[in-house]
Amino acid sequence: MIEKVQLLLQEFEQKQEAGEIETFTVQIFTDSLHIKPEPGLASASQRIDLSTELLLTFEIFLSDTKVIVHNSPEYLTLKSLLNTQGTLERMAQNKTQE
Incomplete structure (x- = not known):
């Protein structure tokens, strides 16, 4: 789940770096995360369902x-939370495999 979100964010970051979009926004809803290019076309928006734990x-x-x-302090917090949650999940998986 976390890897899917990270890959989707990375895709939009690459589009921004390549100049395909100016920037993008992320919105968190009760069941999903929405990413929208700015200025945006509704058809270019992406949505991904989130686990209850991540929500x-x-x-x-x-x-x-x-x-x-993108690139706001809140965006950096979002990325940090994803990295932390991913690390915790990997640690838990490794612990159960021992």
């Missing part, structure tokens, strides 16, 4: 944030 994490750390703009 709760975002709700705790980003509760007052309605829209997250």
Whole structure:
């Protein structure tokens, strides 16, 4: 789940770096994450379902944030949360395999 979100964010980051889009925004809804290029075409937007655990994490750390703009402090927090959650999941998997 986390890897899918990270790959989708990376895809939009690459589009921005290549000049295909000016920037993009991220919105977290009750069941999913939406990424929209800015200025955007609705057809270019992407949506990915999120696990309950990941939604709760975002709700705790980003509760007052309605829209997250690429390269904003909130975006960096989002990326950090994804990296941390991914690391914790890998550690838990390794622990159960021992």
